[in-house]
Amino acid sequence: GAVVSQHPSRVICKSGTSVKIECRSLDFQATTMFWYRQFPKQSLMLMATSNEGSKATYEQGVEKDKFLINHASLTLSTLTVTSAHPEDSSFYICSARVLGFGGYTFGSGTRLTVV
């Protein structure tokens, strides 16, 4: 139980285009999802917290207009990287807290490469 499905797992896009990453909670409802970014050999950096039915909360230094987050239902949160640039290339991971689980369950991540 407590699975978060993240898609796509890998995406290559051209500079200037937008990419949407989806995270779905498969067997539970997630009122809150967390979006992280991870550079090679580094830890996870929290980008934003998405809340179902309301605006996302962004961490300091994360551009709201560049990283659009939508949490329209209790089972789906999306992150759209707009006007992507090579420096946006990274590993993006979502997670959700499951009541009674004792921790957070993570998606399998999306490797974004902007060329």
Next chain:
Amino acid sequence: TQLLEQSPQFLSIQEGENLTVYCNSSSVFSSLQWYRQEPGEGPVLLVTVVTGGEVKKLKRLTFQFGDARKDSSLHITAAQPGDTGLYLCQGGSEKLVFGKGMKLTVNP
């Protein structure tokens, strides 16, 4: 701001050796999680510790939460190549904080 310091950050050992990784903070955490992450995958939860002084065992892995709930350790006995990965500690309640991780390589 709550910070979690992990040490060591890198460790390369031979199969069969024991190791301990530490997660320290100046802040008190209501709970602390340990995860293992393999390349290209999301972190997978290993354990959650909640009570000061708590010790949890998961096969060859032993987790301890400090009495003051400011630090934690993970001890692996007789490491195997399958233990290779990035070990992350996480704490916080309203604001989630991750340590920088400990990259473990176990050589056969």
